[in-house]
Structure formats: structure tokens, C-alpha cells
Amino acid sequence: MRRLLIITAFGAIATLAGGLWVTRPLTVDADTVSAIEGNAAAGEMVFALGSCASCHTSPDGDKAVLAGGREFTTDFGTFVAPNISPDMLNGIGNWSQVDFFNALRQGTSPDGKHYFPAFPYASYARMTDTDVANLWAYMATLPSSDQPSQSHRLTFPFNMRAGVGVWKALYFRTAFVQPAGDTERGRYLAEAIGHCAECHTPRTALGGLQNNRWMAGAPDPSGKGKTPGLSPAQLKWSADDIAYYLETGLTPDFDSAGGGMAAVIEGTSKLPPEDRAAIAAYIKALPATE
Template sequence: MRRLPVLAGLVLVVLAGGAAWALIPGRLPASAIAAEGAGDAARGEQVFWAGGCASCHASPGGEATKLGGGEPLVTPFGTFHAPNISPDRESGIGAWTLADFANAMQRGVAPEGAPLYPAFPYTSYARMSAGDVADLHAYLLTLPPVGGAAPPNDLRFPFNIRRGVAVWQKVFLDSDPVVALPADAPDEVRRGRYLVEGPGHCGECHTPRGFGGAGAPDHDRWLAGGPAPDGKGRIPNITPGGPIGKWSQDEIAEYLATGFTPDFDSVGGSMAEVQKNLSHLPRADLEAIAAYLKAVPPIASSESGS
């Protein structure tokens, strides 16, 4: 009978160890991080526009390259404030190493080890190449330093318990592609998949989320539309089964380049800022995005109009 307390104690130790492991954010292996200083700032500028960094991190109405933090994101979980990612060494990322930056971008881990909230779309950036992450880091370090830290997040309980995010990461953080392409898929479509699923993080808004909105994007309804992150309105379905299904590849690319639809309407809402960023990309990348959107599985729009 004396073995029972011992076994019970061992079980508790194992459970406690498992819980502790779940609360420790995972970091990238050194082999997945480019060499320090290997990034190219000129290439990084294109990654910057593809990722839409200015949309969240630049002051409203200010210069896109002054990244001291943007408008608050008000959500059902509370209010998030995008941090200062300028090269300021005190308030921004100027003192971060490339490894610090890569782990924040692709694992959602701050340099001091705290897990980052997935309002920052590292679940998409996890699919980026080490080279693109290094290039983006190099470009950001060329931008003007901006002093002053962003306000702290103001979140409801239990979402304000940051350590719980590490458990969320263990469940939902995945670097594999969402859409499996055939072996003979054109390079253009593969490039589009990379841009949409990775730096472009289109699925973060255009895909509904599981577990009542608290989970990661629902890959079974990838790009099929869903509630806007701020809870106001809906983001449209951009699969071939949605409203743009009748658009040609060239028409989609032209919309991304100019903001005009085939019906001569113009981009509006939150997409206006996204389109502004994407307009900086080479036409070949816009065509690649369009080719991928034509290749994803079609999903019929729901009755709510997404």
C-alpha cells in the first residue's frame, strides 16, 4: 500500500512537468535562423510591403516607415496595442539580435521569453523563409528610430494571463502550408501560396476561426471569409466560391495593384490599407497571389455574406 502515495506523487510530478513544459514558449532551432548580418535591406523592403507592417505599427496618417505603434485594435478579448518596432534601442527593436527578431516573428516569443499574443500574426509568419526574415530585419534597422513605447494591452480575464498563450501556441502554431498543391503546380502558384499564407497573412482576416473565435484560423474554411477582427462587419470570401470567383487572374492582380475592381468600383474599408501596401510589390508577385487565389479550393459563401 505504501506504493500508492509514491505512484501518486510521481503522477503529480509528471503532470506538473507537463504543465510547466506547456507554459514554456518554443524557440527556433539555430539551424532555422539565418546568419547574423546576412539580411539584405533592399530585398527586405519588399517583404515589408508584403507583410503590411506599416498598417499596424505606423501612426495613423503618419509616414509608413515610422513604426512607433499604430491605432489600437479593439476586439472581444480586449484592446491590443501594436508595439514600437522602429530601430530605437530603448523603445523599439534596435537592440534585438536577428535571433530575437526571428523568434518573435516565427515563434511568437519576445527576447525575454514571454509569449506574444497572436494578434501579431506569427502563425502566418511561421511559414516565411529564414532569408526573408533576415532581409526584413535588415530593412527595419535602416528606418528612422521612434522614441516612446506603445501603451500596454488592456485585455479581459483570462486573456490577460500571458503565460496561457504558450499553451495556445503548442496547439495552433504550425509552419506547414495550408493548401497542399500538386507536384506539378506552377512556380507562380507556389510563389502565391508563400505570399498569401506567409508574409501576406491573408488568412488571419479572411478565414473564420475555430473554438468560438479564440482559436487559429479554421483551415477547413480557408479564405472563406469571417467576422472582422474588431467585431464590426465581415471580411469577404476570397476563394473561387466567393464574389471574386468570377474575376480573372489578371483582374485580381489589377485590383491589388490599383484598387479598382473589374466593375470600376474601388477598394474600401480595411482592405484599402492592405491594397496600398501590396501595390508596392512587383507585378509578378501580384500575379502570383492571383494565381494562388484561383487555385485554392472553392468554398461557397455563407448566408451571412462572407
Template sequence: MKRLLAGLAGLTLLGALAGWFVTAPQPLDQAERAQRPGDPARGARLFHAGGCASCHAAKGAKGEARLRLGGGAPLVTPFGSFQPPNISPGPDGIGNWSLAEFDNAMRRGISPDGRHYYPAFPYTSYARMTPGDIADLFAYLTRLPAVAGKPAAGDIPFPFNIRRGIGLWKRLYLNPAPIVALPENAPADVKAGQYLVEGPGHCGECHSPRDGLGGVDRARWLAGAADPEGKGRIPNITPGKLAWSAAEIADYLKTGFTPDYDSVGGTMVEVQANMAELSDSDRAAIAAYLKAVPTVKP
């Protein structure tokens, strides 16, 4: 009996050690990380493409207030309520972060103190960004106004409040590979649009359904999903469902008006405001990619 109990204790210890290993944060290797100083002018483009202000500025902020990134409204999901943090360049935000720490946050979902971030922060999409773009975005953010104060913590129930478990979730869903396998001879604008949509734009985080563990269903990419805020559905934007032309998609992203003269509404209002800050060529590339993805029927 003593041997049996000792064996069980040993197996339990081995299981615990294995679990601790597989859930450990996996930071970027030095060779993978952003190396060069960023260009804030180029970073502005990534800021708008990524919609940083939509989550990290105060709700309803307009104009210059959208550049004060002290933390926005909570994101309420079936897994809990997540509070966007202060990411302004002050001591309560990212003012003391290094470029390496910012890169690990963006592409690996790891905080400077080595903890997992919850995937309400869409690092599963940002993982597809290039090191150079990460550096450019960081350079832009560090030149924005510093905002004092830290938002209140989110409300995350058990067992989702066991942050270490996110390490196992990442092994299932943190994949920097492209979602759509484009042909080698795909047009340059389609490839550029893929980068913007699948990477910084993180469009699939809202427009794709999720499984029971909260991971994006890659097989139903952009096929529509329940609004995480519980306000209806976010639409299917694959070609078979979204009948607009590429030019109409690009114009909608610029002006907020649909081909039948309706106007943007719901959570897309913030997204369209960000897309309007991009260049015409960027919006055209996004539209070209959306017309090239596989059709997924509802």
C-alpha cells in the first residue's frame, strides 16, 4: 500500500510539473523580436488599422481624445468582463516598457512581468504582424499623451481566472500562420489585404465564430458570429454573403455608407472610423482580400 501511495504521489507530482511546463509563457526568441527603432509616422497606420483607440480610449471619445489611451469600456464576454488597460506612455501605462516587452505582449500575449494576457486582447491576430510593424507601432504609441491612472480590474469567474491555464489555450489557438492559403500568384493587393485583415486589423476576431473554448473557428473564417456584447450578430462577410463589389466595400470603409445609402451602425461605427484613417490603397487591399476569401455559407 505504501508503494502504491508513493507511486500515485509521484505520478501526481510529474503531472503537476508537466502541466506547469506546458502552460508556461513562451516569449519570442531574441532573433524573432523587433530589433530596429520604429518609425512613428508608419506606426500611425498600424494604430488605426489595429483599432487601438476603440478599446483603450474612453467610450465615445472623439478627435484628439481618441489618442488618450487610459483604458476604455469593459469587454463583456461569456468568459467574464475584461477591462482594457492603460496603454498610454506614462508610468501607469507602457511608459516603462521596452520594445522587447511590447513585442512579447503583442505577438505572444505575455505581460512584462511574465504572465499570460487573456485573449480578449487579440494577440492571436497580432501574432501575424512583422517585427518592423511592431516597432513602428511602439514608436507611435510612445509619442501619444501620457494618461494617469489604471482602470479597475475585470470580473473573471472561476475557472477562467486561473491565468496560467491560458498557456494551454495558446498551444491550441496561438498560430501565426495565415488563415487563408492564398495561391503564390495571388495579386499584390490581395496579399496586402490579407496582412491587414488577418493581422493588425484582426477582423476575424469578431466576424468569425468561436468554439466552446473561445478559439476562432478557422474553418468558418469571417462567416459571422454572435456579438460578444450580446447585441445580435456580427455579419458574414465572405463573398457569397457580402454581395458588394470591392469598390463598394472600400467606399463603405471610407465613408460609412453602404451601397443602398444606409449608414454604418453598432460596433462597426468604431471600426469604420479607424478604417477611414487609412489610405485608399489600404482600404482597396482589404476589399480585394475580402473578395478573394473562400465563401462560407451561414
């Protein structure tokens, strides 16, 4: 009997240790990553399409300052976007390029903790080394804010960062979801930097994207309204219509973008026309889902 208890206890400890090991925060290869030279000018485009500003600017502050403070109400509680300006104390000014890669590629913080996936690293993880380094170089040129980051207000058990490790084990996949087809560039822009699916794809009860309903539309992250489905049965616009919308924010019947999409358009309007056309081609090639 005692022997059985000991075996059971050991088994439980081993399972727990194994689980913690499997779900531990991972990091990138520091030597490889630190050697990459970023180009700030090229990073501006990545910053625009990545819509970093749409979440990280203060709701009532300067649009150029990534002071944080914007709140996102979800089923798991309220997330508050942190200060990611170059401020040394309250921003990310004291980060290294390796820290930045760990955040975007692995969802791991400089102190080795999991980031909550409200930060869309599951998409950013698909970005090329060059684009991540360029983005890092560009963000270092932005103005600082000393506004302290606020804590998220999440409900138990979602407030436990260790649980994010389980989420990552279940949902964090860096492979592209759709086949490249003729639109490899469009797929990269949409699935990596643009992270379109983070809003346009419905999620499971645990907050993972339902890849079998890719871009089928979902509740709007603001908590009000819905993001539209983009699959062929749902979006009848031509590729030109989509490209024009991404440029001007005007729909084919000349209504204008609103809500979170308006912030996205601010970024896509700065892209070269061929990149908007590539995203449009990707959207037109999406599989039928509802």
C-alpha cells in the first residue's frame, strides 16, 4: 500500500514537472538574433501594418506615443495594453533586441514569463527575422512616455500566466494556416504582420483561433459589434474593391471603415499598392467557411 502511494506520488510529481517543462516559456537563440542589424526606415512599414499603435497608444493621448492604457474587455477579464514606448523605466527602452524577439516570436517576457495572447504574438511569430529587427529599430525612434503600465484585471484561473503555457501547447503554431498558392506575399502580410485572423477568426472557449473557420468573422474585440467574415461566401467584393478599401477605408458603396478596422486602414494606407493587392489576392483565395 505504502509502495503504491509512493509510486502514485512520484507519478504525479513527474507529470506535473513534465507538464511545467512542456509549457515553460521558450526563448529564441540569442546569438543568432542579436547579430541581426535592423533598419528603422524599413521598420516603419512593419509598424504601420502591425497596427501596434492601435492597441498601445493611450486612448486619449498622442497617437505617436505608445504609452498604453487602452482597455480590452474579454470573456477572460480586462486586458490593459502596456507602455511599449522607449522609456527606460516604464516602457521597453531597457530591452535588448533579444528581449524583443522573445516577445514577438515566443510570447515570452524579458523576465521569462508568458505573455497573454491578447498580444498577438501567435501571428507575429511568423514574421521574418529582418522584419522583427526592423520593427525593433523603428520603435526605438518613437517618443517616450513615463506613464506606468497598468495590471490586467483577469478572472481566475485566466490570471495565472502559467496557464498560458497550456494555451501555447494547444494553439501556438507558427506555421502558416493557408496554403501559399499564388499569394505568398499576401499570406505573409495577412497572417504574420497584419494579424488579420486575430480579429476576423472565431475563437474556442479557451481563446484559441478556430483554424477550420479561418476569417469567418467573430465578435469585435471592443466587445461591441462583430468583425465581418472574409470568406468567399461572406465577402463579395472584388480584389480591386478590397485593395481600394485598404487604401482609403471606403467600401465599394462608399461607406467608410469604422471601429478597429479604421486603425488597420491607417496602416494599410501606407503600404505600397502591390502589398495591398497581395493582401486582397490572399483574401480572395480564402477557403469557403462560415
